[in-house]
């Protein structure tokens with residue numbers, strides 16, 4: 001479970017994130033939904049302890065990430081916005097390398113890599129060097145690598161950005177399976193269809209501020225709209241209340 005309490009971050013004159021709070025529960029998929037520049041990536045980076053918030057704090061399974069960033073990070077698997085892979089390594093070797101960084105045994109790494117390769121539909125390219133991989137292939141490897149240690153909390157920054165329908169569906173199905181296993185999943189997106197398809201809870205951010213929090217049904221009700229896109233536009237232009 002991830003609890004975010006009033007985090008803020010500025011870059012010079014730009015207040016990228018202002019007092020953002022949210023809770024992502026176990027067994028649920030929670031979205032951070034916002035337009036370009038809304039502050040999603042900055043919020044995610046603070047949540048996964050890559051940058052330090054100027055105000056507020058983040059707890060991951062009750063661990064304060066400012067006090068104990070190493071323990072907090074160990075509880076998370078992160079697909080960051082930059083998905084750099086080691087080009088000379090194969091997909092399987094990229095996954096294994098992360099497993100070693102997590103201190104896993106070789107037998108556990110092998111078992112887990114096999115499982116992730118199968119579940120994410122990577123068998124055909126798992127033993128190829130990742131140099132030249134398509135975007136969808138790269139994202140799958142990056143997800144498998146991030147989740148090699150089977151973390152309780154799964155954080156993904158725009159996971160299906162630029163992916164085709166088959167890759168998008170494979171990732172959605174994977175996230176639903178992880179949710180069924182009781183994992184806490186938090187992802188950022190600007191794609192209404194995506195959020196609508198998989199999310200239980202949605203936090204709407206705009207200009208660094210939380211505009212609304214609720215299920216899709218609740219957001220439709222509070223905005224008086226009939227679909228998430230219209231609700232989103234209404235909430236960010238009318239300034240809905242969290």
Ligand SMILES: Nc1ncnc2c1ncn2[C@@H]1O[C@H](COP(=O)(O)OP(=O)(O)OP(=O)(O)O)[C@@H](O)[C@H]1O
Nearest residue numbers: 011014016034035036037038039040041042043190
């Ligand atoms: N390193 C940085 N230096 C300066 N400004 C930054 C930096 N990182 C983010 N910002 C600014 O903070 C604001 C929020 O950016 P952020 O990347 O968090 O938005 P986002 O919601 O992830 O957007 P997108 O959907 O376009 O990726 C933007 O105005 C952006 O220009």
